[in-house]
Amino acid sequence: MSSAGSATDLDQVILPAIPPAHLLSGQVAALQVTDRLHRGTQIVGRFETSGLAGFKIAAQGRPLRVRMSLSVDELSVTGWHTGQSEPASPLPRLIQIRSQGRLRQCVLLRGRKAHAQVAFDLAAEEIPDDGLICVEALDLMEGDGVSEEVRQIVGGRLMPDGVAGLRLDKIVFEEPPPADFDPDTLDGCRCELYSLVSAGGLANVNRQGVRLLRSGMFVINPVLPGAFGSTGRITLRLGTKAEPAAIIPATWRRMNSELRWLRHATRKLIRAAAPTVERILNVRDGDAGRPKRRVQGNITELELPSPARSPMIVLVSAAQGVIPTLESGTSH
Numbered sequence: 001m002s003s004a005g006s007a008t009d010l011d012q013v014i015l016p017a018i019p020p021a022h023l024l025s026g027q028v029a030a031l032q033v034t035d036r037l038h039r040g041t042q043i044v045g046r047f048e049t050s051g052l053a054g055f056k057i058a059a060q061g062r063p064l065r066v067r068m069s070l071s072v073d074e075l076s077v078t079g080w081h082t083g084q085s086e087p088a089s090p091l092p093r094l095i096q097i098r099s100q101g102r103l104r105q106c107v108l109l110r111g112r113k114a115h116a117q118v119a120f121d122l123a124a125e126e127i128p129d130d131g132l133i134c135v136e137a138l139d140l141m142e143g144d145g146v147s148e149e150v151r152q153i154v155g156g157r158l159m160p161d162g163v164a165g166l167r168l169d170k171i172v173f174e175e176p177p178p179a180d181f182d183p184d185t186l187d188g189c190r191c192e193l194y195s196l197v198s199a200g201g202l203a204n205v206n207r208q209g210v211r212l213l214r215s216g217m218f219v220i221n222p223v224l225p226g227a228f229g230s231t232g233r234i235t236l237r238l239g240t241k242a243e244p245a246a247i248i249p250a251t252w253r254r255m256n257s258e259l260r261w262l263r264h265a266t267r268k269l270i271r272a273a274a275p276t277v278e279r280i281l282n283v284r285d286g287d288a289g290r291p292k293r294r295v296q297g298n299i300t301e302l303e304l305p306s307p308a309r310s311p312m313i314v315l316v317s318a319a320q321g322v323i324p325t326l327e328s329g330t331s332h
Contacts, residue, residue, distance in 0.1 A: 016058040016131045020174035023055070023218045032056045033322040036080060037168070038185060044168040048081045050142050050162055055133040057173045060129045065177075065224070066099065066135070068118040069170040072109050072201070076165030088112065092215040093162030094154065094198060094313075096143065096283075098136040100126045103145050106267045106283060106311040107198045109162075110214060114201025115169075117193060118225055121176055135171070137163045140283075149286035154313060155280070157217065179226040187211075188326035195221055196229050197236075199326060211326040212241065217315050218326065223306040228304060232271065237327040238275050238300040274300045275324040276317050284310035299327065306331075 016031035017023065026039025033054030038044040045053065057064065072093070079085040092110040096103055097118050104120035127133060136143075139162040141151055188211030191197045199211050199218040220236075223229040274295045280288040291304035302314070316324040 013057060016056040017173065018058045019062075019064060020172065020309055021057060023171050023173075023236060024169075030055050030057065035133065040167075044171055046075070046080075047137055047163050047166045047168070048136040048193045049078070050136070050163045051131070052134055052136045053171075053332060054132050055166065055171070055173070057127070057131045057133050059122075059131055059133075059173075061124050063124045063176055064120075064122045064127065064133070064173050065175065066120055066122060067172040067174070068097070068135070068168065069115065070095075070107060070118060070137075071107075071169055071194075072112060072165065073117045073167065074112050076167070078161045078164040082163045084222065089159040090157040091157065092217075093159045093166075094140040094219070095162050095166065096136075096138040096140060096146070098138060098143070100134060102126075103284065103310065105198075105220045106140070108200055108215060108217065108219050109166075109198075109199035113203045115203070115205055116198060116201045117195045117205075119189070119227075121224060133173070137168075138257070146283055147281070147286035150281045150283055150313065152216070153281060154315075157215075175260050176224075177226065183228070184332065185328055185330045187328050191236075191326060191329040194228055195223065196223065196227075196329060197326065197332070209240070210241070210306075213238075213316055213324040213326060215318060216324070217313055220304075220307055220312045220314060222308055222311065229329070231331045232306055233303060233332055234306050235301055235303045235330045235332065236314075237329070238277070238316060239298055239325045239327045240275050240322045240323050243321050243323060250308065274298050276300070278315040278317055280304075281313040281315070282310050283313060288312055309332045 014029055025041055026045040036048040036051030037053050039045045077085045077088050092108055095107045097105045106116050107116045187209050189207050189209055192202055196249045197218050197220055199213055200215050221231050282288045294301040
């Protein structure tokens with residue numbers, strides 16, 4: 001009963017998924033390799049910690065676009081799979097998404113109900129003949145190809161073991177479209193939905209408007225060909241918003257919150273409420289220098305080349321009791 005090579009006709013034949021392939025479960029045959037990923041039935045799976053998933057895809061010599069939906073919930077804590085979980089950290093998590101050995105994007109997630117979208121392209125020569133495409137999720141402090149300077153600067157601001165309990169809800173393999181955007185300007189929330197930026201994850205993927213930057217940082221990801229930002233340069237408009245007054249009886253905490261709001265409103269009236277860009281870091285190379293910045297009243301405009309190969313981390317700050325915001329992004 002033998003056949004060519006070491007296989008026999010008793011071996012199970014694994015058929016690759018044919019693009020466009022929308023994989024919503026970990027029970028599909030195309031999911032060939034897992035490392036620290038628990039397969040799901042309603043989702044592809046949940047990571048114990050930094051890990052990998054390998055999919056067999058019939059690319060047939062074509063380039064592919066990979067789109068992923070990631071999220072965290074109340075189970076996304078260290079040790080969730082052992083029954084001895086640790087308390088959830090209030091710090092955000094910064095996760096590298098790698099494929100075929102290369103860093104593709106970074107995802108910043110904050111809170112227990114955050115969702116993120118990831119999208120990247122694979123060239124035909126990056127996909128082996130057997131069609132195995134590997135996707136890794138790594139904490140920023142792990143792996144090579146990340147600047148030690150970046151790790152030293154942002155390490156204390158991030159949750160350790162950031163991949164713990166991360167959900168891989170969906171993954172799609174498809175041919176890259178010729179162009180998939182129309183507008184020249186996107187609001188802050190849609191910049192995150194389109195994966196141009198990652199600012200903590202969206203609890204509501206249908207939300208539009210200003211994006212609050214509660215983590216004091218956000219990520220600008222490499223721009224896809226034919227997508228928003230691929231024209232060569234982008235301008236991000238950063239603003240501020242006062243912390244809202246607490247909806248509680250009139251106590252000193254409520255009065256303090258209202259005083260912060262009044263101070264911020266005053267700064268806006270005199271056009272002095274713009275946030276400060278502390279530093280811009282290239283994840284691979286470290287300090288990115290000082291891209292062009294303009295302060296216009298209550299807005300800081302940050303103009304920079306569209307990232308091509310490495311994500312960038314922007315550190316921002318504002319006055320006490322005030323939250324920096326991403327107002328919009330413009331491609332030009």
